Amino acid sequence: MGTLSLSDFQDVKIPAPWGHISGRWYGNRRERPILAIHGWLDNLGTFDRLIPLLPDYIGVLCIDLPGHGRSSHIQPGMFYSVLDYVYIIPLIMKEYGWRKVSLLGHSLGGVLSFMYTSLAPHTVDMVISLDKLLPLSIPKESEHMAQKMEKHLVEENRQVGGHLHEPPSYSYTQLCKLLAKGSSGSVTPELAKHLLHRQVTKSQLYPDRFFFSRDGRIKFYNITPLSIGLGEEMARRIQRKPYLIIKGSKSIHLPLDLCKGTMSILGQNNPHYEFYELEGTHHIHLHAAEECARYIVPFIRHHRPPVLTSWSLAGKEAELSLTEKPKEQEKYLAMIRNNPSKL
Structure with a gap:
């Protein structure tokens, strides 16, 4: 058996009431694939370095969440929310007629995977979560949410008049540095190309300059934080589900002191639960793809092995x-x- 090819894909558009969800279906398109969901402000390009390391007998459908990448933006007057994003999973399942789903999620994608699996555990056969498990409350949460609401309204007003002028544009080198800075160094300028190719548009006013085409409102989405107790109760609903979690050692997005109760419940009497901490930052699957694949590939082979009809x-x-x-x-x-x- 070989591995998937990054050039062997089919672009897909999944219809939604507000437009469409864009995606790329890599590899085997005759059987149900793994559904891969990226993190906040990213897009499906986040899996570019991991895809070529996965076994070629199974397909992987990577999507752009609404407002990200090449997916449609939601309507004016609406706002983005983690709870609304969760419904993207059953929407895609309905489109393709899947009764089960295999989930691979990074950051926000990991949160959506956890929340959906807890709500509908009978429809999930395995979960791979990269450097995030659940959204936890932070100090002064109400103040933080109020600030995001105000900024969301400012951004929406800016978009109303956006047809009169382009957003700020930059050279490609500047964009790489901006993305690296925005990720707090988790994505290096050298790796930024994997994310930029789906979220920038060429300027019509200035040659060799580009601007971000993602919806600016996603920067102020409602994260819907969970209390530790609620997170643990949701984990109990998941029961003995095959669950692989990989944490970046330098990342703050999976605090073990706050998540230990939830993770302990996931692993309780569960021979299919695995946790690994690897050297690296939040985008561990992007800058340390080979190290992640050492654990992801055996997990996939064990819980989604090739079948005779494959x-x-x-x-x-x-x-x-x-x-x-x-x-x-x-x-x-x-x-x-x-x-x-x-x-």
Whole structure:
């Protein structure tokens, strides 16, 4: 077996009441893929370095959340919320007719994965969460929310008159530095290209300059913080679900002292729970993709192994059809069923 190719994808547009959700479906498109959800202010390009390390027998559908990347912005007068983002998961499941979903989420994507799994655990077969688990309350939460509400209204007023002029534009080098600064150094200027290619538009006024095309209102979205007690109660609903969590050692986004109760419940009597802390920052999957893949790939192989009807086995089945030895066919098929890892 090989790994996925970053060039083997199909661009998709998933219809939504406010427009569409953009995505890229990598690899196998005949079977239900893993649904990959990026973090706040990012887009599906965040998985660019991880995708080529994943096994090629399974597909991965990476999406841009509303207001991010190339997905539609919500209507004027509305605001972005974590709770609303959770409903993106069943919307996509309904579009493709999935009864189950496998989730891979970074940061905000990890939060959405946790919240959806706790609400509908019977529809989730595995979760991979990268450097985030749940949104926790912070000191002076009400004051923080009030400030975001005011800034949201300012941004919306700016957008109303936005058709009269372009947003501030920058050179590509400046954009890389701005993105790195905005991520507090978690994304280096060298890695910024993976995120910029889906969230900037070329200026019509200034040659060789670009501006951010994502919805400015997402900077002030409602994070809907959870109390520690509520987070733990939600974790109890997940029960013995295959759950892999990877934390960046230099990141503040998965505070172990505050999340230890929730994580303990996830792992209680659960042989399918795994936690690893790797050297790195919040975007651990982007700057340390190989290290993350060391744990993600075996987890996927164990909980979403290749099946006999998979496209990755088509060549093997064709070879069997050429032989005239039925007993050898039966023996070979049994070996595939019992030891898929040997393929």
